[in-house]
Amino acid sequence: MKTEIDIISEIKQETSSTQCNEEEQHEEGEELRRGPWTLEEDNLLIHYVACHGEGRWNLLAKSAGLKRTGKSCRLRWLNYLKPDIKRGNLTPQEQLLILDLHSKWGNRWSKIAAHLPGRTDNEIKNYWRTRVQKQAKQLNMESNSQSFIDAIRCYYMPILVQKIEQNSTNSTTMTSSEVSAVSFMDASPTKLGDTSTSSMSLSSHFPEIPENNKSDVCVSPAYENSIDDFCSLHSCDYDMDLASTSVSDDIPFSVSHVAGDHWLGDDVSEDSLWDMDELWQFRK
DNA sequence: AATCTGAGCAACCGCAATAAG
DNA sequence: CCTTATTGCGGTTGCTCAGAT
Structure with a gap:
Protein backbone atom coordinates (compact mmCIF):
# COMPACT_ATOMS: atom_id res chain seq x y z
CA MET A 1 0.00 0.00 0.00
CA LYS A 82 -9.18 23.64 0.68
CA PRO A 83 -11.71 20.83 1.26
CA ASP A 84 -14.46 22.98 2.71
CA ILE A 85 -14.52 25.43 -0.17
CA LYS A 86 -17.97 25.78 -1.66
CA ARG A 87 -18.11 25.89 -5.41
CA GLY A 88 -20.88 27.21 -7.54
CA ASN A 89 -23.22 30.16 -7.51
CA LEU A 90 -23.90 32.19 -4.45
CA THR A 91 -27.31 31.53 -2.97
CA PRO A 92 -29.73 34.42 -2.45
CA GLN A 93 -29.05 34.10 1.27
CA GLU A 94 -25.37 34.52 0.69
CA GLN A 95 -25.92 37.43 -1.66
CA LEU A 96 -28.12 39.07 0.92
CA LEU A 97 -25.50 38.67 3.59
CA ILE A 98 -22.79 40.03 1.37
CA LEU A 99 -24.82 43.11 0.53
CA ASP A 100 -25.59 43.77 4.15
CA LEU A 101 -22.14 43.13 5.50
CA HIS A 102 -20.61 45.23 2.77
CA SER A 103 -22.89 48.10 3.70
CA LYS A 104 -21.59 47.80 7.24
CA TRP A 105 -17.94 47.13 6.67
CA GLY A 106 -17.15 48.20 3.13
CA ASN A 107 -14.49 46.32 1.24
CA ARG A 108 -13.47 44.19 4.17
CA TRP A 109 -13.67 41.08 2.07
CA SER A 110 -12.03 38.67 4.43
CA LYS A 111 -14.22 39.85 7.28
CA ILE A 112 -17.28 39.38 5.14
CA ALA A 113 -16.06 36.00 3.96
CA ALA A 114 -15.70 34.90 7.56
CA HIS A 115 -19.48 35.05 7.81
CA LEU A 116 -20.02 32.92 4.74
CA PRO A 117 -18.69 29.44 5.45
CA GLY A 118 -16.97 27.92 2.47
CA ARG A 119 -16.77 31.17 0.55
CA THR A 120 -13.52 33.00 0.01
CA ASP A 121 -12.76 36.67 0.15
CA ASN A 122 -11.66 36.47 -3.45
CA GLU A 123 -14.98 35.03 -4.54
CA ILE A 124 -16.95 37.65 -2.68
CA LYS A 125 -14.77 40.40 -4.02
CA ASN A 126 -15.30 39.11 -7.55
CA TYR A 127 -19.03 38.92 -6.97
CA TRP A 128 -19.10 42.49 -5.79
CA ARG A 129 -17.00 43.81 -8.60
CA THR A 130 -18.67 41.95 -11.42
CA ARG A 131 -22.29 41.87 -10.36
CA VAL A 132 -22.89 44.65 -7.93
CA GLN A 133 -20.62 47.29 -9.37
CA LYS A 134 -22.05 46.59 -12.78
CA GLN A 135 -25.45 47.63 -11.50
CA ALA A 136 -24.06 50.75 -9.95
CA LYS A 137 -22.49 51.62 -13.25
CA GLN A 138 -25.75 51.11 -15.10
CA LEU A 139 -27.47 53.38 -12.62
CA ASN A 140 -24.75 55.98 -12.96
CA MET A 141 -24.04 55.69 -9.28
CA GLU A 142 -20.88 55.18 -7.37
CA SER A 143 -21.00 51.68 -5.95
CA ASN A 144 -19.99 53.03 -2.56
CA SER A 145 -22.39 55.95 -2.65
CA GLN A 146 -25.22 56.25 -0.18
CA SER A 147 -27.76 56.39 -2.99
CA PHE A 148 -26.66 53.06 -4.36
CA ILE A 149 -26.54 51.51 -0.91
CA ASP A 150 -30.08 52.77 -0.41
CA ALA A 151 -31.13 51.38 -3.75
CA ILE A 152 -29.84 47.99 -2.75
CA ARG A 153 -31.49 48.13 0.64
CA CYS A 154 -34.83 49.32 -0.60
CA TYR A 155 -35.23 47.21 -3.69
CA TYR A 156 -32.72 44.50 -4.15
CA MET A 157 -32.63 43.12 -0.64
CA PRO A 158 -36.39 42.79 -0.19
CA ILE A 159 -36.62 40.85 -3.42
CA LEU A 160 -33.84 38.58 -2.30
CA VAL A 161 -35.73 38.02 0.93
CA GLN A 162 -38.76 37.00 -1.02
CA LYS A 163 -36.69 34.69 -3.12
CA ILE A 164 -35.35 33.09 0.04
CA GLU A 165 -38.86 32.76 1.34
CA GLN A 166 -40.03 31.12 -1.86
CA ASN A 167 -37.14 28.73 -1.82
CA SER A 168 -37.63 27.84 1.81
CA THR A 169 -41.33 27.35 1.30
CA ASN A 170 -40.46 24.80 -1.32
CA SER A 171 -37.92 23.11 0.87
CA THR A 172 -39.71 23.74 4.20
CA THR A 173 -36.47 23.76 6.09
CA MET A 174 -34.36 26.73 6.91
CA THR A 175 -30.64 26.66 7.42
CA SER A 176 -28.80 28.78 9.90
CA SER A 177 -27.52 30.94 7.09
CA GLU A 178 -31.06 31.63 6.02
CA VAL A 179 -31.93 32.74 9.51
CA SER A 180 -28.95 35.01 9.71
CA ALA A 181 -29.49 36.33 6.22
CA VAL A 182 -32.92 37.53 7.11
CA SER A 183 -32.51 38.47 10.70
CA PHE A 184 -29.69 40.84 9.92
CA MET A 185 -32.11 43.23 8.32
CA ASP A 186 -33.56 43.89 11.70
CA ALA A 187 -30.23 45.06 12.92
CA SER A 188 -29.14 46.98 9.89
CA PRO A 189 -27.76 50.40 10.67
CA THR A 190 -29.75 52.03 7.90
CA LYS A 191 -33.25 50.73 8.14
CA LEU A 192 -35.21 50.61 4.98
CA GLY A 193 -37.68 52.91 6.54
CA ASP A 194 -35.07 55.51 7.13
CA THR A 195 -36.21 57.82 4.43
CA SER A 196 -34.00 60.63 5.50
CA THR A 197 -31.31 59.26 3.30
CA SER A 198 -32.89 56.82 0.94
CA SER A 199 -35.78 58.75 -0.44
CA MET A 200 -33.94 61.90 -1.16
CA SER A 201 -31.02 60.29 -2.78
CA LEU A 202 -33.02 57.81 -4.74
CA SER A 203 -35.48 60.23 -6.17
CA SER A 204 -32.78 61.87 -8.15
CA HIS A 205 -31.81 58.67 -9.82
CA PHE A 206 -35.05 56.98 -10.77
CA PRO A 207 -37.74 57.87 -13.23
CA GLU A 208 -40.69 59.74 -11.89
CA ILE A 209 -43.95 57.89 -11.57
CA PRO A 210 -47.10 59.70 -12.60
CA GLU A 211 -49.14 61.00 -9.71
CA ASN A 212 -51.98 58.61 -10.38
CA ASN A 213 -49.66 55.70 -9.86
CA LYS A 214 -48.72 56.78 -6.39
CA SER A 215 -50.79 53.98 -5.00
CA ASP A 216 -48.07 51.76 -6.25
CA VAL A 217 -45.63 53.52 -4.07
CA CYS A 218 -45.47 50.87 -1.49
CA VAL A 219 -43.87 47.58 -1.04
CA SER A 220 -45.43 44.80 -3.03
CA PRO A 221 -48.17 43.00 -1.11
CA ALA A 222 -46.57 39.82 -2.21
CA TYR A 223 -43.40 40.88 -0.53
CA GLU A 224 -45.16 42.03 2.59
CA ASN A 225 -47.04 38.77 2.86
CA SER A 226 -44.01 36.74 2.12
CA ILE A 227 -42.05 38.33 4.91
CA ASP A 228 -44.92 37.71 7.27
CA ASP A 229 -45.31 34.12 6.17
CA PHE A 230 -41.63 33.60 6.23
CA CYS A 231 -41.31 34.79 9.79
CA SER A 232 -44.24 32.82 11.08
CA LEU A 233 -43.16 29.79 9.15
CA HIS A 234 -39.66 29.94 10.50
CA SER A 235 -40.31 31.56 13.84
CA CYS A 236 -37.80 34.25 13.18
CA ASP A 237 -38.07 37.66 14.72
CA TYR A 238 -38.54 40.01 11.87
CA ASP A 239 -39.35 43.63 12.16
CA MET A 240 -42.44 44.03 10.02
CA ASP A 241 -42.07 47.73 10.29
CA LEU A 242 -39.22 47.24 7.99
CA ALA A 243 -41.42 45.82 5.33
CA SER A 244 -44.32 48.16 5.72
CA THR A 245 -42.25 51.27 5.66
CA SER A 246 -39.47 50.08 3.53
CA VAL A 247 -40.40 52.08 0.50
CA SER A 248 -41.57 55.39 1.68
CA ASP A 249 -43.98 57.73 0.04
CA ASP A 250 -41.06 59.83 -0.95
CA ILE A 251 -39.70 57.19 -3.18
CA PRO A 252 -41.11 57.64 -6.63
CA PHE A 253 -41.77 54.06 -7.55
CA SER A 254 -42.21 50.67 -6.07
CA VAL A 255 -40.97 47.24 -6.66
CA SER A 256 -44.43 46.18 -7.68
CA HIS A 257 -44.62 49.04 -10.07
CA VAL A 258 -41.30 48.21 -11.52
CA ALA A 259 -42.15 44.79 -12.74
CA GLY A 260 -45.92 44.81 -12.62
CA ASP A 261 -47.53 41.44 -12.29
CA HIS A 262 -44.28 39.75 -13.04
CA TRP A 263 -42.23 41.56 -10.54
CA LEU A 264 -40.23 38.54 -9.68
CA GLY A 265 -40.47 36.80 -12.97
CA ASP A 266 -41.51 33.22 -13.40
CA ASP A 267 -38.38 31.56 -12.21
CA VAL A 268 -38.16 32.77 -8.70
CA SER A 269 -36.91 29.57 -7.27
CA GLU A 270 -34.99 28.19 -10.15
CA ASP A 271 -31.58 29.72 -10.31
CA SER A 272 -29.62 30.08 -7.18
CA LEU A 273 -27.73 33.07 -8.48
CA TRP A 274 -30.29 35.64 -9.15
CA ASP A 275 -29.17 38.31 -11.53
CA MET A 276 -29.48 41.87 -10.33
CA ASP A 277 -30.30 42.81 -13.87
CA GLU A 278 -33.78 41.48 -13.20
CA LEU A 279 -34.25 44.20 -10.68
CA TRP A 280 -33.20 47.06 -12.83
CA GLN A 281 -34.58 45.85 -16.10
CA PHE A 282 -37.32 48.45 -16.04
CA ARG A 283 -34.77 51.06 -16.82
CA LYS A 284 -33.84 49.52 -20.12
C1' DA B 1 -17.17 32.06 -40.22
C1' DA B 2 -14.48 35.52 -38.25
C1' DT B 3 -13.99 39.11 -35.16
C1' DC B 4 -15.20 41.87 -31.29
C1' DT B 5 -16.73 42.67 -26.65
C1' DG B 6 -17.73 42.02 -22.05
C1' DA B 7 -18.48 38.97 -17.98
C1' DG B 8 -16.57 35.97 -14.81
C1' DC B 9 -12.93 34.29 -12.37
C1' DA B 10 -8.20 32.75 -11.04
C1' DA B 11 -4.01 34.52 -10.01
C1' DC B 12 -0.67 38.16 -9.15
C1' DC B 13 1.04 42.40 -6.90
C1' DG B 14 2.02 45.68 -3.37
C1' DC B 15 1.52 46.93 1.13
C1' DA B 16 0.81 46.44 6.07
C1' DA B 17 0.77 43.75 10.15
C1' DT B 18 2.79 40.26 12.76
C1' DA B 19 6.18 36.87 14.18
C1' DA B 20 10.72 35.21 14.74
C1' DG B 21 15.55 35.68 15.38
C1' DC C 1 14.82 47.51 19.61
C1' DC C 2 16.05 46.28 14.81
C1' DT C 3 15.93 43.40 10.86
C1' DT C 4 14.10 39.89 8.15
C1' DA C 5 10.66 36.54 6.96
C1' DT C 6 6.00 35.29 6.73
C1' DT C 7 1.22 35.96 6.44
C1' DG C 8 -3.00 38.27 5.28
C1' DC C 9 -5.60 41.60 2.84
C1' DG C 10 -7.43 44.43 -0.81
C1' DG C 11 -6.69 46.08 -5.47
C1' DT C 12 -5.65 44.88 -10.03
C1' DT C 13 -4.55 42.20 -14.07
C1' DG C 14 -5.08 39.01 -17.59
C1' DC C 15 -7.03 34.79 -19.44
C1' DT C 16 -11.05 32.18 -21.10
C1' DC C 17 -15.34 31.74 -22.95
C1' DA C 18 -19.91 32.94 -24.53
C1' DG C 19 -22.77 35.98 -26.93
C1' DA C 20 -23.16 39.74 -30.17
C1' DT C 21 -22.04 41.81 -34.49
Missing part, protein backbone atom coordinates in the same frame (compact mmCIF):
# COMPACT_ATOMS: atom_id res chain seq x y z
CA LYS A 2 1.27 3.44 -0.96
CA THR A 3 2.04 5.92 1.75
CA GLU A 4 1.41 9.63 1.44
CA ILE A 5 5.13 10.11 1.01
CA ASP A 6 5.16 7.68 -1.89
CA ILE A 7 2.31 9.50 -3.52
CA ILE A 8 4.03 12.84 -3.12
CA SER A 9 7.28 11.65 -4.58
CA GLU A 10 5.44 10.08 -7.50
CA ILE A 11 3.62 13.32 -8.16
CA LYS A 12 6.88 15.21 -7.83
CA GLN A 13 8.41 13.06 -10.52
CA GLU A 14 5.42 13.47 -12.79
CA THR A 15 5.37 17.18 -12.18
CA SER A 16 9.02 17.68 -12.91
CA SER A 17 8.80 15.70 -16.12
CA THR A 18 5.74 17.53 -17.37
CA GLN A 19 7.18 20.85 -16.38
CA CYS A 20 10.29 20.10 -18.37
CA ASN A 21 8.12 19.59 -21.40
CA GLU A 22 5.75 22.44 -20.79
CA GLU A 23 8.07 25.14 -19.62
CA GLU A 24 10.86 26.97 -21.21
CA GLN A 25 14.15 25.66 -20.02
CA HIS A 26 15.77 27.95 -17.54
CA GLU A 27 19.42 28.14 -16.73
CA GLU A 28 19.22 27.27 -13.07
CA GLY A 29 15.85 25.58 -13.31
CA GLU A 30 14.70 27.68 -10.37
CA GLU A 31 12.49 30.05 -12.32
CA LEU A 32 9.18 30.28 -10.54
CA ARG A 33 6.09 29.15 -12.34
CA ARG A 34 3.28 31.58 -12.82
CA GLY A 35 -0.22 31.46 -14.16
CA PRO A 36 -2.82 28.74 -13.86
CA TRP A 37 -2.07 25.76 -11.70
CA THR A 38 -1.79 22.35 -13.26
CA LEU A 39 -3.50 19.26 -11.92
CA GLU A 40 -0.14 17.88 -10.88
CA GLU A 41 0.66 20.98 -8.90
CA ASP A 42 -2.71 20.85 -7.23
CA ASN A 43 -2.22 17.22 -6.27
CA LEU A 44 1.20 17.97 -4.96
CA LEU A 45 -0.08 20.77 -2.80
CA ILE A 46 -3.07 18.81 -1.56
CA HIS A 47 -0.99 15.86 -0.53
CA TYR A 48 1.67 17.98 1.06
CA VAL A 49 -0.85 19.87 3.14
CA ALA A 50 -2.53 16.61 4.05
CA CYS A 51 0.77 15.33 5.41
CA HIS A 52 2.20 18.46 6.98
CA GLY A 53 -0.65 20.86 7.46
CA GLU A 54 -1.03 24.46 6.39
CA GLY A 55 1.36 27.28 7.09
CA ARG A 56 5.04 28.00 6.44
CA TRP A 57 4.09 28.46 2.82
CA ASN A 58 7.51 29.36 1.51
CA LEU A 59 8.99 26.30 3.12
CA LEU A 60 6.06 24.24 1.94
CA ALA A 61 6.55 25.38 -1.64
CA LYS A 62 10.19 24.33 -1.59
CA SER A 63 9.69 21.11 0.32
CA ALA A 64 6.84 20.02 -1.89
CA GLY A 65 8.89 20.67 -4.97
CA LEU A 66 6.50 23.29 -6.23
CA LYS A 67 8.10 25.98 -8.32
CA ARG A 68 5.74 28.52 -6.89
CA THR A 69 6.01 31.24 -4.32
CA GLY A 70 4.67 30.55 -0.88
CA LYS A 71 2.11 33.22 -1.48
CA SER A 72 0.91 31.51 -4.59
CA CYS A 73 0.60 28.18 -2.77
CA ARG A 74 -1.31 29.76 0.07
CA LEU A 75 -3.69 31.51 -2.29
CA ARG A 76 -4.28 28.39 -4.33
CA TRP A 77 -4.98 26.38 -1.20
CA LEU A 78 -7.27 28.90 0.44
CA ASN A 79 -9.19 29.87 -2.65
CA TYR A 80 -9.46 26.61 -4.46
CA LEU A 81 -8.09 23.46 -2.92
Whole structure:
Protein backbone atom coordinates (compact mmCIF):
# COMPACT_ATOMS: atom_id res chain seq x y z
CA MET A 1 0.00 0.00 0.00
CA LYS A 2 1.27 3.44 -0.96
CA THR A 3 2.04 5.92 1.75
CA GLU A 4 1.41 9.63 1.44
CA ILE A 5 5.13 10.11 1.01
CA ASP A 6 5.16 7.68 -1.89
CA ILE A 7 2.31 9.50 -3.52
CA ILE A 8 4.03 12.84 -3.12
CA SER A 9 7.28 11.65 -4.58
CA GLU A 10 5.44 10.08 -7.50
CA ILE A 11 3.62 13.32 -8.16
CA LYS A 12 6.88 15.21 -7.83
CA GLN A 13 8.41 13.06 -10.52
CA GLU A 14 5.42 13.47 -12.79
CA THR A 15 5.37 17.18 -12.18
CA SER A 16 9.02 17.68 -12.91
CA SER A 17 8.80 15.70 -16.12
CA THR A 18 5.74 17.53 -17.37
CA GLN A 19 7.18 20.85 -16.38
CA CYS A 20 10.29 20.10 -18.37
CA ASN A 21 8.12 19.59 -21.40
CA GLU A 22 5.75 22.44 -20.79
CA GLU A 23 8.07 25.14 -19.62
CA GLU A 24 10.86 26.97 -21.21
CA GLN A 25 14.15 25.66 -20.02
CA HIS A 26 15.77 27.95 -17.54
CA GLU A 27 19.42 28.14 -16.73
CA GLU A 28 19.22 27.27 -13.07
CA GLY A 29 15.85 25.58 -13.31
CA GLU A 30 14.70 27.68 -10.37
CA GLU A 31 12.49 30.05 -12.32
CA LEU A 32 9.18 30.28 -10.54
CA ARG A 33 6.09 29.15 -12.34
CA ARG A 34 3.28 31.58 -12.82
CA GLY A 35 -0.22 31.46 -14.16
CA PRO A 36 -2.82 28.74 -13.86
CA TRP A 37 -2.07 25.76 -11.70
CA THR A 38 -1.79 22.35 -13.26
CA LEU A 39 -3.50 19.26 -11.92
CA GLU A 40 -0.14 17.88 -10.88
CA GLU A 41 0.66 20.98 -8.90
CA ASP A 42 -2.71 20.85 -7.23
CA ASN A 43 -2.22 17.22 -6.27
CA LEU A 44 1.20 17.97 -4.96
CA LEU A 45 -0.08 20.77 -2.80
CA ILE A 46 -3.07 18.81 -1.56
CA HIS A 47 -0.99 15.86 -0.53
CA TYR A 48 1.67 17.98 1.06
CA VAL A 49 -0.85 19.87 3.14
CA ALA A 50 -2.53 16.61 4.05
CA CYS A 51 0.77 15.33 5.41
CA HIS A 52 2.20 18.46 6.98
CA GLY A 53 -0.65 20.86 7.46
CA GLU A 54 -1.03 24.46 6.39
CA GLY A 55 1.36 27.28 7.09
CA ARG A 56 5.04 28.00 6.44
CA TRP A 57 4.09 28.46 2.82
CA ASN A 58 7.51 29.36 1.51
CA LEU A 59 8.99 26.30 3.12
CA LEU A 60 6.06 24.24 1.94
CA ALA A 61 6.55 25.38 -1.64
CA LYS A 62 10.19 24.33 -1.59
CA SER A 63 9.69 21.11 0.32
CA ALA A 64 6.84 20.02 -1.89
CA GLY A 65 8.89 20.67 -4.97
CA LEU A 66 6.50 23.29 -6.23
CA LYS A 67 8.10 25.98 -8.32
CA ARG A 68 5.74 28.52 -6.89
CA THR A 69 6.01 31.24 -4.32
CA GLY A 70 4.67 30.55 -0.88
CA LYS A 71 2.11 33.22 -1.48
CA SER A 72 0.91 31.51 -4.59
CA CYS A 73 0.60 28.18 -2.77
CA ARG A 74 -1.31 29.76 0.07
CA LEU A 75 -3.69 31.51 -2.29
CA ARG A 76 -4.28 28.39 -4.33
CA TRP A 77 -4.98 26.38 -1.20
CA LEU A 78 -7.27 28.90 0.44
CA ASN A 79 -9.19 29.87 -2.65
CA TYR A 80 -9.46 26.61 -4.46
CA LEU A 81 -8.09 23.46 -2.92
CA LYS A 82 -9.18 23.64 0.68
CA PRO A 83 -11.71 20.83 1.26
CA ASP A 84 -14.46 22.98 2.71
CA ILE A 85 -14.52 25.43 -0.17
CA LYS A 86 -17.97 25.78 -1.66
CA ARG A 87 -18.11 25.89 -5.41
CA GLY A 88 -20.88 27.21 -7.54
CA ASN A 89 -23.22 30.16 -7.51
CA LEU A 90 -23.90 32.19 -4.45
CA THR A 91 -27.31 31.53 -2.97
CA PRO A 92 -29.73 34.42 -2.45
CA GLN A 93 -29.05 34.10 1.27
CA GLU A 94 -25.37 34.52 0.69
CA GLN A 95 -25.92 37.43 -1.66
CA LEU A 96 -28.12 39.07 0.92
CA LEU A 97 -25.50 38.67 3.59
CA ILE A 98 -22.79 40.03 1.37
CA LEU A 99 -24.82 43.11 0.53
CA ASP A 100 -25.59 43.77 4.15
CA LEU A 101 -22.14 43.13 5.50
CA HIS A 102 -20.61 45.23 2.77
CA SER A 103 -22.89 48.10 3.70
CA LYS A 104 -21.59 47.80 7.24
CA TRP A 105 -17.94 47.13 6.67
CA GLY A 106 -17.15 48.20 3.13
CA ASN A 107 -14.49 46.32 1.24
CA ARG A 108 -13.47 44.19 4.17
CA TRP A 109 -13.67 41.08 2.07
CA SER A 110 -12.03 38.67 4.43
CA LYS A 111 -14.22 39.85 7.28
CA ILE A 112 -17.28 39.38 5.14
CA ALA A 113 -16.06 36.00 3.96
CA ALA A 114 -15.70 34.90 7.56
CA HIS A 115 -19.48 35.05 7.81
CA LEU A 116 -20.02 32.92 4.74
CA PRO A 117 -18.69 29.44 5.45
CA GLY A 118 -16.97 27.92 2.47
CA ARG A 119 -16.77 31.17 0.55
CA THR A 120 -13.52 33.00 0.01
CA ASP A 121 -12.76 36.67 0.15
CA ASN A 122 -11.66 36.47 -3.45
CA GLU A 123 -14.98 35.03 -4.54
CA ILE A 124 -16.95 37.65 -2.68
CA LYS A 125 -14.77 40.40 -4.02
CA ASN A 126 -15.30 39.11 -7.55
CA TYR A 127 -19.03 38.92 -6.97
CA TRP A 128 -19.10 42.49 -5.79
CA ARG A 129 -17.00 43.81 -8.60
CA THR A 130 -18.67 41.95 -11.42
CA ARG A 131 -22.29 41.87 -10.36
CA VAL A 132 -22.89 44.65 -7.93
CA GLN A 133 -20.62 47.29 -9.37
CA LYS A 134 -22.05 46.59 -12.78
CA GLN A 135 -25.45 47.63 -11.50
CA ALA A 136 -24.06 50.75 -9.95
CA LYS A 137 -22.49 51.62 -13.25
CA GLN A 138 -25.75 51.11 -15.10
CA LEU A 139 -27.47 53.38 -12.62
CA ASN A 140 -24.75 55.98 -12.96
CA MET A 141 -24.04 55.69 -9.28
CA GLU A 142 -20.88 55.18 -7.37
CA SER A 143 -21.00 51.68 -5.95
CA ASN A 144 -19.99 53.03 -2.56
CA SER A 145 -22.39 55.95 -2.65
CA GLN A 146 -25.22 56.25 -0.18
CA SER A 147 -27.76 56.39 -2.99
CA PHE A 148 -26.66 53.06 -4.36
CA ILE A 149 -26.54 51.51 -0.91
CA ASP A 150 -30.08 52.77 -0.41
CA ALA A 151 -31.13 51.38 -3.75
CA ILE A 152 -29.84 47.99 -2.75
CA ARG A 153 -31.49 48.13 0.64
CA CYS A 154 -34.83 49.32 -0.60
CA TYR A 155 -35.23 47.21 -3.69
CA TYR A 156 -32.72 44.50 -4.15
CA MET A 157 -32.63 43.12 -0.64
CA PRO A 158 -36.39 42.79 -0.19
CA ILE A 159 -36.62 40.85 -3.42
CA LEU A 160 -33.84 38.58 -2.30
CA VAL A 161 -35.73 38.02 0.93
CA GLN A 162 -38.76 37.00 -1.02
CA LYS A 163 -36.69 34.69 -3.12
CA ILE A 164 -35.35 33.09 0.04
CA GLU A 165 -38.86 32.76 1.34
CA GLN A 166 -40.03 31.12 -1.86
CA ASN A 167 -37.14 28.73 -1.82
CA SER A 168 -37.63 27.84 1.81
CA THR A 169 -41.33 27.35 1.30
CA ASN A 170 -40.46 24.80 -1.32
CA SER A 171 -37.92 23.11 0.87
CA THR A 172 -39.71 23.74 4.20
CA THR A 173 -36.47 23.76 6.09
CA MET A 174 -34.36 26.73 6.91
CA THR A 175 -30.64 26.66 7.42
CA SER A 176 -28.80 28.78 9.90
CA SER A 177 -27.52 30.94 7.09
CA GLU A 178 -31.06 31.63 6.02
CA VAL A 179 -31.93 32.74 9.51
CA SER A 180 -28.95 35.01 9.71
CA ALA A 181 -29.49 36.33 6.22
CA VAL A 182 -32.92 37.53 7.11
CA SER A 183 -32.51 38.47 10.70
CA PHE A 184 -29.69 40.84 9.92
CA MET A 185 -32.11 43.23 8.32
CA ASP A 186 -33.56 43.89 11.70
CA ALA A 187 -30.23 45.06 12.92
CA SER A 188 -29.14 46.98 9.89
CA PRO A 189 -27.76 50.40 10.67
CA THR A 190 -29.75 52.03 7.90
CA LYS A 191 -33.25 50.73 8.14
CA LEU A 192 -35.21 50.61 4.98
CA GLY A 193 -37.68 52.91 6.54
CA ASP A 194 -35.07 55.51 7.13
CA THR A 195 -36.21 57.82 4.43
CA SER A 196 -34.00 60.63 5.50
CA THR A 197 -31.31 59.26 3.30
CA SER A 198 -32.89 56.82 0.94
CA SER A 199 -35.78 58.75 -0.44
CA MET A 200 -33.94 61.90 -1.16
CA SER A 201 -31.02 60.29 -2.78
CA LEU A 202 -33.02 57.81 -4.74
CA SER A 203 -35.48 60.23 -6.17
CA SER A 204 -32.78 61.87 -8.15
CA HIS A 205 -31.81 58.67 -9.82
CA PHE A 206 -35.05 56.98 -10.77
CA PRO A 207 -37.74 57.87 -13.23
CA GLU A 208 -40.69 59.74 -11.89
CA ILE A 209 -43.95 57.89 -11.57
CA PRO A 210 -47.10 59.70 -12.60
CA GLU A 211 -49.14 61.00 -9.71
CA ASN A 212 -51.98 58.61 -10.38
CA ASN A 213 -49.66 55.70 -9.86
CA LYS A 214 -48.72 56.78 -6.39
CA SER A 215 -50.79 53.98 -5.00
CA ASP A 216 -48.07 51.76 -6.25
CA VAL A 217 -45.63 53.52 -4.07
CA CYS A 218 -45.47 50.87 -1.49
CA VAL A 219 -43.87 47.58 -1.04
CA SER A 220 -45.43 44.80 -3.03
CA PRO A 221 -48.17 43.00 -1.11
CA ALA A 222 -46.57 39.82 -2.21
CA TYR A 223 -43.40 40.88 -0.53
CA GLU A 224 -45.16 42.03 2.59
CA ASN A 225 -47.04 38.77 2.86
CA SER A 226 -44.01 36.74 2.12
CA ILE A 227 -42.05 38.33 4.91
CA ASP A 228 -44.92 37.71 7.27
CA ASP A 229 -45.31 34.12 6.17
CA PHE A 230 -41.63 33.60 6.23
CA CYS A 231 -41.31 34.79 9.79
CA SER A 232 -44.24 32.82 11.08
CA LEU A 233 -43.16 29.79 9.15
CA HIS A 234 -39.66 29.94 10.50
CA SER A 235 -40.31 31.56 13.84
CA CYS A 236 -37.80 34.25 13.18
CA ASP A 237 -38.07 37.66 14.72
CA TYR A 238 -38.54 40.01 11.87
CA ASP A 239 -39.35 43.63 12.16
CA MET A 240 -42.44 44.03 10.02
CA ASP A 241 -42.07 47.73 10.29
CA LEU A 242 -39.22 47.24 7.99
CA ALA A 243 -41.42 45.82 5.33
CA SER A 244 -44.32 48.16 5.72
CA THR A 245 -42.25 51.27 5.66
CA SER A 246 -39.47 50.08 3.53
CA VAL A 247 -40.40 52.08 0.50
CA SER A 248 -41.57 55.39 1.68
CA ASP A 249 -43.98 57.73 0.04
CA ASP A 250 -41.06 59.83 -0.95
CA ILE A 251 -39.70 57.19 -3.18
CA PRO A 252 -41.11 57.64 -6.63
CA PHE A 253 -41.77 54.06 -7.55
CA SER A 254 -42.21 50.67 -6.07
CA VAL A 255 -40.97 47.24 -6.66
CA SER A 256 -44.43 46.18 -7.68
CA HIS A 257 -44.62 49.04 -10.07
CA VAL A 258 -41.30 48.21 -11.52
CA ALA A 259 -42.15 44.79 -12.74
CA GLY A 260 -45.92 44.81 -12.62
CA ASP A 261 -47.53 41.44 -12.29
CA HIS A 262 -44.28 39.75 -13.04
CA TRP A 263 -42.23 41.56 -10.54
CA LEU A 264 -40.23 38.54 -9.68
CA GLY A 265 -40.47 36.80 -12.97
CA ASP A 266 -41.51 33.22 -13.40
CA ASP A 267 -38.38 31.56 -12.21
CA VAL A 268 -38.16 32.77 -8.70
CA SER A 269 -36.91 29.57 -7.27
CA GLU A 270 -34.99 28.19 -10.15
CA ASP A 271 -31.58 29.72 -10.31
CA SER A 272 -29.62 30.08 -7.18
CA LEU A 273 -27.73 33.07 -8.48
CA TRP A 274 -30.29 35.64 -9.15
CA ASP A 275 -29.17 38.31 -11.53
CA MET A 276 -29.48 41.87 -10.33
CA ASP A 277 -30.30 42.81 -13.87
CA GLU A 278 -33.78 41.48 -13.20
CA LEU A 279 -34.25 44.20 -10.68
CA TRP A 280 -33.20 47.06 -12.83
CA GLN A 281 -34.58 45.85 -16.10
CA PHE A 282 -37.32 48.45 -16.04
CA ARG A 283 -34.77 51.06 -16.82
CA LYS A 284 -33.84 49.52 -20.12
C1' DA B 1 -17.17 32.06 -40.22
C1' DA B 2 -14.48 35.52 -38.25
C1' DT B 3 -13.99 39.11 -35.16
C1' DC B 4 -15.20 41.87 -31.29
C1' DT B 5 -16.73 42.67 -26.65
C1' DG B 6 -17.73 42.02 -22.05
C1' DA B 7 -18.48 38.97 -17.98
C1' DG B 8 -16.57 35.97 -14.81
C1' DC B 9 -12.93 34.29 -12.37
C1' DA B 10 -8.20 32.75 -11.04
C1' DA B 11 -4.01 34.52 -10.01
C1' DC B 12 -0.67 38.16 -9.15
C1' DC B 13 1.04 42.40 -6.90
C1' DG B 14 2.02 45.68 -3.37
C1' DC B 15 1.52 46.93 1.13
C1' DA B 16 0.81 46.44 6.07
C1' DA B 17 0.77 43.75 10.15
C1' DT B 18 2.79 40.26 12.76
C1' DA B 19 6.18 36.87 14.18
C1' DA B 20 10.72 35.21 14.74
C1' DG B 21 15.55 35.68 15.38
C1' DC C 1 14.82 47.51 19.61
C1' DC C 2 16.05 46.28 14.81
C1' DT C 3 15.93 43.40 10.86
C1' DT C 4 14.10 39.89 8.15
C1' DA C 5 10.66 36.54 6.96
C1' DT C 6 6.00 35.29 6.73
C1' DT C 7 1.22 35.96 6.44
C1' DG C 8 -3.00 38.27 5.28
C1' DC C 9 -5.60 41.60 2.84
C1' DG C 10 -7.43 44.43 -0.81
C1' DG C 11 -6.69 46.08 -5.47
C1' DT C 12 -5.65 44.88 -10.03
C1' DT C 13 -4.55 42.20 -14.07
C1' DG C 14 -5.08 39.01 -17.59
C1' DC C 15 -7.03 34.79 -19.44
C1' DT C 16 -11.05 32.18 -21.10
C1' DC C 17 -15.34 31.74 -22.95
C1' DA C 18 -19.91 32.94 -24.53
C1' DG C 19 -22.77 35.98 -26.93
C1' DA C 20 -23.16 39.74 -30.17
C1' DT C 21 -22.04 41.81 -34.49
